[in-house]
Amino acid sequence: xxxxxxxxxxxxxxxxxxxxxxxxxxxxxxxxxxxxxxxxxxxxxxxxxxxxxxxxxxxxxxxxxxxxxxxxxxxxxxxxxxxxxxxxxxxxxxxxxxxxxxxxxxxxxxxxxxxxxxxxxxxxxxxxxxxxxxxxxxxxxxxxxxxxxxxxxxxxxxxxxxxxxxxxxxxxxxxxxxxxxxxxxxxxxxxxxxxxxxxxxxxxxxxxxxxxxxxxxxxxxxxxx
Amino acid sequence: xxxxxxxxxxxxxxxxxxxxxxxxxxxxxxxxxxxxxxxxxxxxxxxxxxxxxxxxxxxxxxxxxxxxxxxxxxxxxxxxxxxxxxxxxxxxxxxxxxxxxxxxxxxxxxxxxxxxxxxxxxxxxxxxxxxxxxxxxxxxxxxxxxxxxxxxxxxxxxxxxxxxxxxxxxxxxxxxxxxxxxxxxxxxxxxxxxxxxxxxxxxxxxxxxxxxxxxxxxxxxxxxx
DNA sequence: AGCGACGCTGAAGACCCGCTGAAGATCTTG
DNA sequence: CAAGATCTTCAGCGGGTCTTCAGCGTCGCT
Numbered sequence: 001x002x003x004x005x006x007x008x009x010x011x012x013x014x015x016x017x018x019x020x021x022x023x024x025x026x027x028x029x030x031x032x033x034x035x036x037x038x039x040x041x042x043x044x045x046x047x048x049x050x051x052x053x054x055x056x057x058x059x060x061x062x063x064x065x066x067x068x069x070x071x072x073x074x075x076x077x078x079x080x081x082x083x084x085x086x087x088x089x090x091x092x093x094x095x096x097x098x099x100x101x102x103x104x105x106x107x108x109x110x111x112x113x114x115x116x117x118x119x120x121x122x123x124x125x126x127x128x129x130x131x132x133x134x135x136x137x138x139x140x141x142x143x144x145x146x147x148x149x150x151x152x153x154x155x156x157x158x159x160x161x162x163x164x165x166x167x168x169x170x171x172x173x174x175x176x177x178x179x180x181x182x183x184x185x186x187x188x189x190x191x192x193x194x195x196x197x198x199x200x201x202x203x204x205x206x207x208x209x210x211x212x213x214x215x216x217x218x219x220x221x222x223x224x225x
Numbered sequence: 226x227x228x229x230x231x232x233x234x235x236x237x238x239x240x241x242x243x244x245x246x247x248x249x250x251x252x253x254x255x256x257x258x259x260x261x262x263x264x265x266x267x268x269x270x271x272x273x274x275x276x277x278x279x280x281x282x283x284x285x286x287x288x289x290x291x292x293x294x295x296x297x298x299x300x301x302x303x304x305x306x307x308x309x310x311x312x313x314x315x316x317x318x319x320x321x322x323x324x325x326x327x328x329x330x331x332x333x334x335x336x337x338x339x340x341x342x343x344x345x346x347x348x349x350x351x352x353x354x355x356x357x358x359x360x361x362x363x364x365x366x367x368x369x370x371x372x373x374x375x376x377x378x379x380x381x382x383x384x385x386x387x388x389x390x391x392x393x394x395x396x397x398x399x400x401x402x403x404x405x406x407x408x409x410x411x412x413x414x415x416x417x418x419x420x421x422x423x424x425x426x427x428x429x430x431x432x433x434x435x436x437x438x439x440x441x442x443x444x445x446x447x448x449x450x
Numbered sequence: 451a452g453c454g455a456c457g458c459t460g461a462a463g464a465c466c467c468g469c470t471g472a473a474g475a476t477c478t479t480g
Numbered sequence: 481c482a483a484g485a486t487c488t489t490c491a492g493c494g495g496g497t498c499t500t501c502a503g504c505g506t507c508g509c510t
Contacts, residue, residue: 018397019267109266137392139438151497152440188457189499195459214456214507376486414488416468439467439496 001116002026002044002163006036006062007051007078016049016108023109024137026163028177033057040066040073042173044164046116047074049108050095060093067094074115127162129222132201132209134162143201143209153178154197157190161210161220170217194218226341227251227269227361231261231287232276232303241274244330250337251364251384258282265291265298268402269388271341272299274333275320285318292319299340303328352387354447357426357434359387368426368434378403379422382415386435386445395442419443 003025007013010031017027028043030036033054040048040062048066052059063075077095097115099108127134131144139155141148150158156178161169171187179189194210202208211219228250232238235256242252253268255261258279265273273291277284288300302320322340324333352359356369364380366373375383381403386394396412404414419435427433436444 018395138444139393139441152438153498186500188501191457192459192499195457199459212457378487411489413468413490417470417488420469437468 001046001112002028003112004028004030004036004040004043004045004048006030006033006039006048006054006059008032008054009051020109020112025112026136026159031055033059033062037062037065040071045073047076047112049076049078049112051078063095064093076111076115127165129162129165129209129220130207131205134158136162141201143205148200150197150200153193154200157193158197158201158220161218165220166222168213168217168219173217226271226337227253228337229253229255229261229265229268229270229273231255231258231264231273231279231284233257233279234276241330241333245334245337251361256280258284258287262287262290265296268385270298272301272337274301274303274337276303278305288320289318301336301340352390354387354390354434354445355432356430359383361387366426368430373425375422375425378418379425382418383422383426383445386443390445391447393438393442393444398442 001024003020005013005016005020005027007016007029008031013029013031017029020027028039028045030039033056035056036048036050036054037057050059050063054062057065059077063077066075074097075095076097076099078099097111099111127136133142135141136159141150141155141158157174160174160177171190174190175183175187179185198208198210202210207221209221211221213219228245230238230241230245230252232241232254233256238254238256242254245252253264253270255264258281260281261273261275261279262282275284275288279287282290284302288302291300299322300320302323304323304325322336324336352361358367360366361384364384366375366380366383382399385399385402396415399415400408400412404410423433423435427435432446434446436446438444
């Protein structure tokens with residue numbers, strides 16, 4: 001399940017990210033409204049966790065702008081206090097659920113799961129694409145039943161592609177997700193790791209799982225790998 | 226049996242912890258509501274002992290938030306006085322049992338046992354992974370039928386891995402669970418204990434049960450480890 | 451066919467991460 | 481209080497991994 005956390009308190013955001021990733025969620029983080037809005041449009045999420053107090057663009061506005069653009073994913077707002085006022089406004093702007101700070105981590109996870117179920121996503125801990133299987137929990141990968149040893153970077157790239165299987169993912173996206181989001185180096189690193197990845201999961205197997213879309217990016221084939 | 230004590234009076238909490246551990250319980254302690262809530266979600270417990278008077282978030286709220294999130298474990302509330310008022314409210318918020326302070330230690334243990342029996346049966350007491358067996362109740366461990374003497378820390382690390390067997394667990398996760406959650410020391414302690422653990426349960430046995438996933442964490446092998 | 455842009459890949463060195471032995475601190479036990 | 485066990489810190493080692501770079505291949509366009 002893909003989750004976007006828009007929260008300016010970096011410690012809280014990082015803690016949530018760690019926790020949710022441990023539960024098998026794929027988590028991205030944005031620290032302000034503008035970035036959150038952009039990131040939400042860039043990648044498909046099941047749920048967006050949205051703080052109200054945000055620098056740049058507050059949560060209400062982010063929420064209503066998303067909905068105005070026909071955004072479908074579930075939106076869970078984090079209200080600072082448990083005043084009914086906040087909550088009413090949150091729901092008015094198109095949020096599906098809200099949670100008052102300070103909140104329990106357990107409750108958050110439960111609500112996230114419920115919301116995702118309601119909105120219709122499933123949580124793939126195991127992504128299967130033809131004879132290629134990617135286990136996000138164990139961080140292992142098999143091709144044609146044979147286990148494949150991947151390095152951390154290689155797996156991270158594969159994971160990012162697997163979660164968007166069938167869609168073309170730009171190198172910039174991969175850089176942002178797998179490397180630091182402010183990474184300003186050469187996009188060639190992605191090519192190098194994709195190359196290494198192919199050597200392990202594609203070479204010696206008939207069809208190519210990782211496809212190049214020239215001028216755009218890469219795509220993980222959904223059919224028989 | 227795993228017990229979480231949420232009690233702000235440190236002397237009392239420590240005394241209970243020592244006493245219950247002597248009886249064979251595995252005990253964690255939290256000193257305020259927020260921490261208790263978080264800790265409850267992080268690790269599987271059979272029973273949570275919850276004081277009502279807590280800094281940050283009182284026991285009633287902790288209890289109701291846990292239940293709102295679908296929390297299954299037994300909850301035993303410690304009411305300050307024996308007014309029926311407190312007790313009714315405790316049960317209302319989802320507690321299974323209550324005990325008025327000051328209470329007898331013997332009674333507490335009896336109630337805990339009863340509550341665990343009532344709720345229990347779901348938690349795996351014995352985790353078997355190939356020829357490695359981890360008994361969470363007895364806090365013992367055998368490999369290839371031979372008993373292995375583990376220290377407290379070693380067992381705690383192994384337990385944390387065993388409860389998530391097959392999945393990669395980050396050092397940060399292990400630190401949060403086995404050490405204090407606000408522990409800010411070097412993650413090297415984990416490495417040291419994993420090293421010690423391996424010396425006891427892996428060296429001299431063919432396959433490695435504890436696997437390193439570089440850049441991510443550790444994983445306990447599910448197959449014939 | 452020719453050209454330019456884009457992508458691929460082998461090599462090499464820097465870098466990072468995890469492992470481990472040792473020593474001191476701390477806790478437990480008799 | 482002393483002895484022993486356990487825990488933590490530290491530093492060095494070793495090796496796998498990442499990045500950079502340059503050269504080459506390939507694709508698409510004119």
